[in-house]
Amino acid sequence: MVDMEERGKIVVIVAPSGTGKSSLISRLKGDFPDLLESVSHTTRSPREGEVNGTHYFFTKVGLFKEMIEAGTFIEWAEVHSNYYGTSKEFIDTALKKGQSLIFDLDVQGADSFKDYFGDKANIIFIAPPSLEDLEKRLRGRATDKDEIIKRRLNNAKKEILRKNDYDYCLVNDEFESSYAKLKEIVGKVLGV
Numbered sequence: 001m002v003d004m005e006e007r008g009k010i011v012v013i014v015a016p017s018g019t020g021k022s023s024l025i026s027r028l029k030g031d032f033p034d035l036l037e038s039v040s041h042t043t044r045s046p047r048e049g050e051v052n053g054t055h056y057f058f059t060k061v062g063l064f065k066e067m068i069e070a071g072t073f074i075e076w077a078e079v080h081s082n083y084y085g086t087s088k089e090f091i092d093t094a095l096k097k098g099q100s101l102i103f104d105l106d107v108q109g110a111d112s113f114k115d116y117f118g119d120k121a122n123i124i125f126i127a128p129p130s131l132e133d134l135e136k137r138l139r140g141r142a143t144d145k146d147e148i149i150k151r152r153l154n155n156a157k158k159e160i161l162r163k164n165d166y167d168y169c170l171v172n173d174e175f176e177s178s179y180a181k182l183k184e185i186v187g188k189v190l191g192v
Contacts, residue, residue: 009100009190010117011035014110015126016156018138020172024126025104027179028186036094038103041067044082047143075105075112080151100190107159110166122189123166124182129173131156
């Protein structure tokens with residue numbers, strides 16, 4: 001675990017794919033404009049509208065593997081057949097400036113953050129109301145093929161088993177009420 005002086009705060013949102021975490025994070029950024037969203041590296045292809053350096057650093061697999069070997073990432077994982085990783089330098093630079101950061105991570109990434117930052121990493125698990133509801137959301141997005149949806153649902157079953165392992169857990173059953181709870185939690189973490 002890293003020893004850190006009092007600097008920016010770390011908020012980690014972890015949720016199965018399709019749970020609504022991107023929409024919740026987007027809304028949080030509007031209400032907490034000083035909360036900096038981490039930009040992770042990924043080997044997956046950009047989705048429509050995603051911009052390199054804003055949504056992700058889209059990285060070729062070979063370069064990503066070189067970055068792993070060089071110890072560039074605080075956490076990295078292979079998720080849904082793609083690599084994702086968070087740069088140590090990105091985090092350290094922001095925290096030293098006193099900026100608070102928000103992270104959109106999977107369970108493996110959240111565990112790495114807890115290992116590295118300890119109690120300074122405030123992890124919020126967002127759960128779907130049910131697996132059936134999650135499947136409807138994933139199919140409704142119409143962005144993934146059936147085999148990818150099935151893989152995401154299988155991963156979600158495992159991830160949901162971990163929902164009580166983190167600092168906070170909330171169910172995204174109705175967006176406005178779920179967002180109100182999330183906003184309250186983040187306000188408490190940030191001390192505002």
